[in-house]
Amino acid sequence: MPGGPSTAFSLGFLALLLGLSAGSFLNVVIHRLPRRDQGLSLFRPGRSFCPACGAAIRWHDNIPVLSWLLLKGACRDCRRPISIRYPLVELASGILALSLFNRYGPGPEFLIQYYFVLCLLAIALIDLEFMLLPVVLVYPAVGLGLLGAWAYPAPELAGPWLWLGLEPALSPPFISLAAAAAGLALGWGGLKAAAAAFKALRGREVLGDGDPPLLGLIGVYLGWRVLPLVILWALLIGLMSALTLMLLNRRDRPAEGWGRKALPFGPFLVLAAYLQIFFGQAFMAGYLSLAG
Numbered sequence: 001m002p003g004g005p006s007t008a009f010s011l012g013f014l015a016l017l018l019g020l021s022a023g024s025f026l027n028v029v030i031h032r033l034p035r036r037d038q039g040l041s042l043f044r045p046g047r048s049f050c051p052a053c054g055a056a057i058r059w060h061d062n063i064p065v066l067s068w069l070l071l072k073g074a075c076r077d078c079r080r081p082i083s084i085r086y087p088l089v090e091l092a093s094g095i096l097a098l099s100l101f102n103r104y105g106p107g108p109e110f111l112i113q114y115y116f117v118l119c120l121l122a123i124a125l126i127d128l129e130f131m132l133l134p135v136v137l138v139y140p141a142v143g144l145g146l147l148g149a150w151a152y153p154a155p156e157l158a159g160p161w162l163w164l165g166l167e168p169a170l171s172p173p174f175i176s177l178a179a180a181a182a183g184l185a186l187g188w189g190g191l192k193a194a195a196a197a198f199k200a201l202r203g204r205e206v207l208g209d210g211d212p213p214l215l216g217l218i219g220v221y222l223g224w225r226v227l228p229l230v231i232l233w234a235l236l237i238g239l240m241s242a243l244t245l246m247l248l249n250r251r252d253r254p255a256e257g258w259g260r261k262a263l264p265f266g267p268f269l270v271l272a273a274y275l276q277i278f279f280g281q282a283f284m285a286g287y288l289s290l291a292g
């Protein structure tokens, strides 16, 4: 990066601050988007409020991560606990920003990829809590991803290992527009067709309405070849989570929350996509060295 290590460090620090603040806004999105029928919208009311007592949160109590720690995880007005999810989302958002900034440096590539991973985070957490996947977050991210693939064209890659889903996705920030469009069509259409076929055969819904659009979104950024691998990872993580929950809740099984029987698939798709985005290259190196 031009300007030497100290400039790189300051820019990285700025990216971290940007990420922490974006995480603060992401908390608003995660809280309000599924509660639109309660009169909440992203910009109304304009200030953040305590979900328990409704008191407006002072600006100095709204500093990412720090305020939660200083207030010991409770509201200043009613002293009722504020979920640890808030600082964790802020922290995750900051780390994601720093990590993608290190990879791409300042520029539209970084901003688009960062927007993508933030959307995934919001989708996963809303789906986890409400069993409802907010498709409204999918469309703009799909549009931006196609725009990025068009504006920053990457060469269409070749090689037999591509068929194992080992496309070095994100090494150039975007994949080719053709691979992105195919990812959208195959991810969205393919999963929808699979869910419809399962329903016709077994008469049971296995997927939520939002899962096919989510896989389409992942396909836009990671390419169609990676999709089987993403589904495989998501199934593995989902299976392990379900088994763990069964063991933990063997005696009493609440109807909702962590002990419920049905699990949303969205969070597992998102975890699998994160694995591919942040560790795909490492996996690929491992596979290739195994193959000699």
Ligand SMILES: [Zn+2]
Pocket: 050, 051, 052, 053, 054, 055, 075, 076, 077, 078, 079, 080
């Ligand atoms: Zn309160």
